[in-house]
Amino acid sequence: MMTLMTSMLISFILPMTVMTIATMLSKKSINDREKSSPFECGFDPKSSARMPFSIQFFLIAVIFLIFDVEIALILPIVIIMKTSNIMMWTMATMFFIMILLLGLYYEWNQGALKWAS
Template sequence: MMMIAITTFLILMITTILMTIANILSKKTFMDREKNSPFECGFDPFNSARLPFSIQFFLIAVIFLIFDVEIALLMPMIIIMKMSNLTSWMLVSFFFITILLIGLYHEWNQGALNWAS
């Protein structure tokens, strides 16, 4: 047990030292206007380089990612069905799908799925 504590302490110390050294060595100056501006063939840019981003796209992407992970969790449940107890499998599957449906209802109720709003 003592060996694990010593190893953990050494790893934490080494990573802290490395992060501190990297932070000290990588200091950059942000005062140079030319380096911070986007390059357009030597001319000053006509428009801002950062366009406003619609939060609706971000929310739809996050919802898609969440449901994509949920589908990846549902797929192995079909394969496990043959190897497990049917009642426990049905209980876990029902519980998991119920949570998914409650989450979908909540997003629908909050208006996160309405694109035209």
């Protein structure tokens, strides 16, 4: 019981000590206006570096990433077909594709795929 408490205490104190030391050492002490400003060929920037972007573009990018990952999940299905029961393979594949199509329909119905509003 004592070794368990000791190991728990060490596993708590050691990472906290390392994190504290790393935080203290990583702080920048000198704030320079030129180094903290965005780089634009040595000239002062004409506008803010934090320009707003279209939320519609962000939504399309997220939807693309989601469907891209799903395509990566579909690719091994062809390889699995050779070693599995064809009826179970067909049911699982159809179920997966149905979920993809329902997600696409939902996004389309919500208007997330319309670029101009």
